[in-house]
Amino acid sequence: MGLIDTNLMRGFSPDKLGKLSVFDTAQMFCDVYCLEPGQSQKPHAHAGATKFYFVIEGEPTLVVGAQQSVLRPGGLAWAAPGEVHGVANHSPARAVLLVAMGPSPNHATSPK
């Protein structure tokens, strides 16, 4: 458990989008994603897991299934198991998102 100021969690890289772990349990992980202009996470899907993106800063483009939209801070995109999702920063400014997925794939004891 913990109390965390995510405003302090920023990690941008010229190579690829930055992912900073807020927490990670068998039931759920939570990350902060940091995207420079032009960076993206390709659309993909997870069997058995639900995931969402919540925009903290910037105007990233979110994809879920056949839907695609530029979201502003407060915008949220979510995908149920098997549903395609992704994010791309086509804007000229940096984008920061809170991302959570449950269950986490990072634990041997994760629920199936």
Next chain:
Amino acid sequence: MGLIDTNLMRGFSPDKLGKLSVFDTAQMFCDVYCLEPGQSQKPHAHAGATKFYFVIEGEPTLVVGAQQSVLRPGGLAWAAPGEVHGVANHSPARAVLLVAMGPSPNHATSPK
């Protein structure tokens, strides 16, 4: 799946804190909590589920275990299974939080 503007999800009640469902799958639910000054969710725990609160607006007081702190927007509090957590708005302004928990207790098919 969906693309949602959580800025439009506000529901305050004089009686108790408002909870608006953003989505709810077996693996995870996500709500927006709206607290008038003086309102709270009593500290409690969930066996088998991880939960977090992310402050969108206001300066609510978050409790996890023996820790307690006033968080500002961008502040996050999380609790692993069995860990006590709660939120109270001791400030003079409204507070809004994004809340997610996995697995969701609202599905007969929820992972155990």
